[in-house]
Amino acid sequence: MIKAVRGTRDLLPPDTALWNFVEDTVREVFRAYNFHEIRTPIFESTELFARGVGEETDIVAKEMFTWEDRGRAESDKGQSLTLRPENTAGIVRAYIEHKMWDRGLNKFFSIGPMFRRERPQKGRYRQFYQIDAEIIGPPSAGSESPARDAEILELVATLLDRVGIKDWRLELNSVGCPNDRAQFNEALRKALEPVAAKMCADCQRRAVTNPLRVFDCKVPEDQPIIETLPRISHFLDEGCRKHFEEVKGILRSIGVDFVENDRLVRGLDYYTRTAFEFTHGALGAQNAILGGGRYDGLAEALGSPQPAPGIGFAIGEDRLVLSLTKSAEEAIRTPDVYIAPLGAGMNREAARLARELRRSNKDLVVELGDESFRLKKSFEAADKAKARYILIVGENEVKADAFALKHLASGEQVTVPRADLAARIAMQR
Ligand code: HAM
Numbered sequence: 001m002i003k004a005v006r007g008t009r010d011l012l013p014p015d016t017a018l019w020n021f022v023e024d025t026v027r028e029v030f031r032a033y034n035f036h037e038i039r040t041p042i043f044e045s046t047e048l049f050a051r052g053v054g055e056e057t058d059i060v061a062k063e064m065f066t067w068e069d070r071g072r073a074e075s076d077k078g079q080s081l082t083l084r085p086e087n088t089a090g091i092v093r094a095y096i097e098h099k100m101w102d103r104g105l106n107k108f109f110s111i112g113p114m115f116r117r118e119r120p121q122k123g124r125y126r127q128f129y130q131i132d133a134e135i136i137g138p139p140s141a142g143s144e145s146p147a148r149d150a151e152i153l154e155l156v157a158t159l160l161d162r163v164g165i166k167d168w169r170l171e172l173n174s175v176g177c178p179n180d181r182a183q184f185n186e187a188l189r190k191a192l193e194p195v196a197a198k199m200c201a202d203c204q205r206r207a208v209t210n211p212l213r214v215f216d217c218k219v220p221e222d223q224p225i226i227e228t229l230p231r232i233s234h235f236l237d238e239g240c241r242k243h244f245e246e247v248k249g250i251l252r253s254i255g256v257d258f259v260e261n262d263r264l265v266r267g268l269d270y271y272t273r274t275a276f277e278f279t280h281g282a283l284g285a286q287n288a289i290l291g292g293g294r295y296d297g298l299a300e301a302l303g304s305p306q307p308a309p310g311i312g313f314a315i316g317e318d319r320l321v322l323s324l325t326k327s328a329e330e331a332i333r334t335p336d337v338y339i340a341p342l343g344a345g346m347n348r349e350a351a352r353l354a355r356e357l358r359r360s361n362k363d364l365v366v367e368l369g370d371e372s373f374r375l376k377k378s379f380e381a382a383d384k385a386k387a388r389y390i391l392i393v394g395e396n397e398v399k400a401d402a403f404a405l406k407h408l409a410s411g412e413q414v415t416v417p418r419a420d421l422a423a424r425i426a427m428q429r
Contacts, residue, residue: 351368
């Protein structure tokens with residue numbers, strides 16, 4: 001038997017009904033905030049992520065699915081390609097490629113699969129799904145303003161409320177500008193010098209190449225050492241401090257709760273200033289439902305001729321679905337009516353009725369049986385499908401042009417003329 005590859009999984013009904021509920025809800029919310037959908041390819045040049053996300057990040061250093069795409073001819077050079085581990089770099093690439101700065105402020109969202117070669121466990125997969133949102137544009141359009149940060153965070157809070165997730169927690173930090181970061185990195189490097197030898201191999205490497213990434217370390221023995229390291233909050237310059245204060249001020253005034261966490265540096269190199277995560281208790285070890293932040297220099301790092309500050313987030317949709325209280329059974333739509341053709345020649349009559357019903361009311365869910373089924377079997381099939389009504393289509397009914405409609409839960413049965421069927425079935429929904 002051939003099975004799904006480790007770390008990937010099939011999403012099956014009824015669970016897919018929950019996924020659809022989530023996606024329908026977030027699309028509604030995005031519409032209300034004037035966000036528009038963007039779709040970028042699921043693979044890109046490896047260089048995009050190396051430059052965008054950062055060579056020293058766990059994502060780029062260890063987790064990407066990368067392959068060499070051979071050239072079409074002997075003389076053609078091959079190209080290194082990678083399944084996207086995240087969507088921000090791709091969206092910023094598209095923004096630059098299509099010169100979207102002319103459009104002022106852009107508000108994008110995107111829903112789709114991402115790929116990271118991580119050790120699979122509950123809430124962590126090698127193919128997972130993100131709901132991503134980005135606000136990006138020239139500074140003159142207001143892209144740099146703390147109002148955008150607050151808008152993004154308030155949007156997330158609304159989104160989580162709307163899908164029914166109540167007990168989320170917003171952890172907020174400012175990771176400063178490249179200047180602050182250079183000083184912070186220097187301080188970290190110094191602080192790490194005497195202790196790095198006691199840390200894991202990854203941290204020993206990070207201590208030299210990119211000390212900030214030491215904060216990504218998950219090794220329990222290293223945590224007491226990491227606790228003693230300097231914090232970014234002490235290195236913010238005036239501009240960054242003001243920006244952060246303003247973001248917090250707006251959040252307080254609109255009533256979006258948050259906690260400050262100055263150890264939160266996020267696992268991607270492009271972040272500047274605001275960085276955040278929303279966590280949820282039900283998730284266990286993989287407790288971040290979503291993460292995001294500002295990335296004011298990313299567009300330039302990817303070759304944009306114009307500055308394009310931005311801020312965004314990505315929800316781990318798998319984790320969002322795991323923390324829902326709504327059940328798949330509640331979300332799934334079962335048939336309103338099961339049409340049971342009874343006896344030879346009745347498939348045609350049943351098909352005609354099904355077509356009429358579906359056309360007269362697009363919201364009706366109509367399931368169709370088969371004339372070879374005995375009545376008992378039709379009832380069993382209707383039960384199994386969890387239909388609300390069964391509609392009997394036999395020779396007598398066709399002659400009378402009125403049909404036996406039985407409500408399966410109550411057992412109540414009525415004869416309904418063809419013309420009234422759709423309205424009758426829709427009545428008690
Ligand atoms: P990230 O924190 O790497 O950020 O991922 C965002 C979310 O994706 C995580 O909080 C988590 O819920 C989910 N996630 C990540 N890896 C996995 C996995 N292996 N299995 C299941 N879920 C996972 C980013 O990707 C940034 N691009 C977010 C962003 C957008 N920043 C600015 N704009």
